[in-house]
Amino acid sequence: MSLKVSDLQTYFYVREGVVKAVDGVSFELKKGETMGIVGESGCGKSVTALSILRLIPEPGRIVGGKIVFEGEDLLQKTEEEMRKIRGARIAMIFQNPATSLNPVFTVGFQIGEAIDLHQDIPDSQIPEKAVEMLKVVGIPEPGKRAGEYPHVFSGGMRQRAMIAMSLSCNPSLLIADEPTTALDVTIQAQILELMKELRNSFGASILLITHDIGLIAELTEKVAVMYSGHIVENAATEMLFENPCHPYTQGLMASIPKPDIDVERLATIPGVVPDALNPPSGCRFHPRCPKAMDICMEEQPRTIEIEAGHTVSCFLFNQGKEN
Numbered sequence: 001m002s003l004k005v006s007d008l009q010t011y012f013y014v015r016e017g018v019v020k021a022v023d024g025v026s027f028e029l030k031k032g033e034t035m036g037i038v039g040e041s042g043c044g045k046s047v048t049a050l051s052i053l054r055l056i057p058e059p060g061r062i063v064g065g066k067i068v069f070e071g072e073d074l075l076q077k078t079e080e081e082m083r084k085i086r087g088a089r090i091a092m093i094f095q096n097p098a099t100s101l102n103p104v105f106t107v108g109f110q111i112g113e114a115i116d117l118h119q120d121i122p123d124s125q126i127p128e129k130a131v132e133m134l135k136v137v138g139i140p141e142p143g144k145r146a147g148e149y150p151h152v153f154s155g156g157m158r159q160r161a162m163i164a165m166s167l168s169c170n171p172s173l174l175i176a177d178e179p180t181t182a183l184d185v186t187i188q189a190q191i192l193e194l195m196k197e198l199r200n201s202f203g204a205s206i207l208l209i210t211h212d213i214g215l216i217a218e219l220t221e222k223v224a225v226m227y228s229g230h231i232v233e234n235a236a237t238e239m240l241f242e243n244p245c246h247p248y249t250q251g252l253m254a255s256i257p258k259p260d261i262d263v264e265r266l267a268t269i270p271g272v273v274p275d276a277l278n279p280p281s282g283c284r285f286h287p288r289c290p291k292a293m294d295i296c297m298e299e300q301p302r303t304i305e306i307e308a309g310h311t312v313s314c315f316l317f318n319q320g321k322e323n
Helices: 045-052 079-085 107-118 123-136 155-167 185-202 213-219 237-242 247-254
Strands: 002-014 017-030 034-038 060-069 090-093 173-177 205-210 222-227 230-236 303-307 310-313
Touching (some): 017 060, 045 173, 107 123, 107 155, 123 155, 155 185, 185 213, 205 213, 222 247, 230 237, 230 247
Parallel strands (some): 034 205, 034 222, 090 173
Antiparallel strands (some): 002 017, 002 060, 222 230, 230 310, 303 310
């Protein structure tokens, strides 16, 4: 499995103007890799994920770029062809399981629906397969739980059920959009551990969408840092944590609490996320950047490879290879 996103542009045409939610995003995910996209709310992370599945709601449109999955450009597929890909080859875990599960059908029935739609197995075996998937994700008494409705499940169990549904058709790519946001800290840790185990068991590539850079360190091998529709830094996770280069990435790192250091107040990034309808000229981060120069206000920085596999979009780095 491979996923290559090149110069993706997804815009929303609203009455007030055009919102360039994703504006020239490029990254690559190889077979078996786990990659994170991290950034503040509103930076375009979820829109990027929905663009891969071609699930952009009106008034949004994908206006440019390529999304090449297993050698095929998804932007050239018909809607019927995409329906065969969604769930079967690319699955998605949404951030709020309470709204992702239908309250009027049992959990087992809903998992069975996904299996029935994408797998060629006898109808008589579908309930058994649904129970098996609930067992795989660690839900106790899976046979009993399959016959229960979502409101009976706790938040953590609902998220496990969503993961079971996503994995029921053995997808090549699993997109997890803020999979632990609605859960308490203890359950978050359990879900993360579960995703690690399932990644090893199923061999699926994982694209993790999150605003929590701590989750990135816990689960991913590579990471793209996103700000206001652009990827500003991209590197192997260990490389990024050892050598964060973009001022925005440095700000995110500085805001992480450190258990061995006692401080009265955590570091913050000054200012607010830019207006999506009227973003700043030049580098979109420059109004909040402590290292901004005159050129940052006038031009969009190009992407520079500062070391093998580590790219950054910033005028502080004017040497190296342009991507």
